Amino acid sequence: MSEQTKADYIDDVDVDEEWDAHPSDAELEEAVESLEESGFEVEVVADAEEALEVVTEEIPEGASVMNGHSTTLEEIGFMEYLNEGEHEWENLxxxxxxxxxxQAxxxxxxxAQTADYFLGSVxxxxxxxxxxxAADLSGSRIGAYPFAAGHVVTVAGVNKVVADEEAARERLHDYAYAFENERAQEAYGVESYPSKELVVRQETVEGRTTVVLVEETLGY
Known part of the structure; x- marks a missing residue:
């Protein structure tokens, strides 16, 4: 099946598009400072092209690499890059x-949740x-984030930056879920549900989790 983006579902959902508003410069700076205080490495990039460059440079030669489904990874071109094999990683x-x-x-x-590098979004x-x-139905997208993977690289458009944890969970349930539900029905023929929800408030292992913030609207 071909890769799809949020644009493929935009006419099929009824949600408040204000959830895709971009933060001001001051709000973005606050987000970066707060994430760093929580133990995350943070990279702010201008666009999808730069995001792909940062992500691919983050992964060392010979590393095992796995990812959960991510519209954002598709939009920055990572899945195409991974499948073309223009790298020297173990493509799990x-x-x-x-x-x-x-079963196998x-x-x-x-x-594969224990990959050296696990990529996705929130x-x-x-x-x-x-x-x-972040959340998903089975947990396969977020299972590696808390502990299993050696390193986590999560890529997100700045449209996903909101005030705090409460607003973040509200965005998940009131906005992102509608898009994921449409995607799941088209991709798998079943409805989705945020049955397994993850809140990461702190990364305790220095250098383990990197957040790549892209100054564009990406994903949902």
Missing amino acids: YGEVFSIDDD RAKARRE NAIGREDGTLV
Whole structure:
């Protein structure tokens, strides 16, 4: 199936588009400071092209790499880059989804949560308290974030920056879920649900989690 972006679902959801508003310069600076105080490494980049450059430079040669589904990763061109093989990484995503047997593939997906580098996105970022909020149905997208992966690289457009954890969870449920539900129905023929929700308030391992903030509207 071809990659899809939020634009593919925009006419099928009824949500408040104010959830995609960009922060002011001062608010973005506050977000960066709060995230760093929470133990995250932060990179602010101008656009998707620069985001792809930062992400690919973050991953060392020979590292095992896995990712959860992320519209943002698709939009910055990472999935295309990964599948074209223009790197010297162990592409666990390609290995996992080349397995035909359902049980063997599920086992491999679980094992891939412990990749050297796990990439994805989040649904919202609290600028005042430096929190990351994300959810999905199965947990396969966010399972590696808290502990399993050696390093986590999460990419997010600044449209996901909101006031605090409470607003971040509200954005998840009132906005992002509508888009993910549409995507899941088109991709898998089933409805989604934010059944497994993750709030990361602090990264305790120095250098483990990097947040790449892109000064564009990306993902949902």
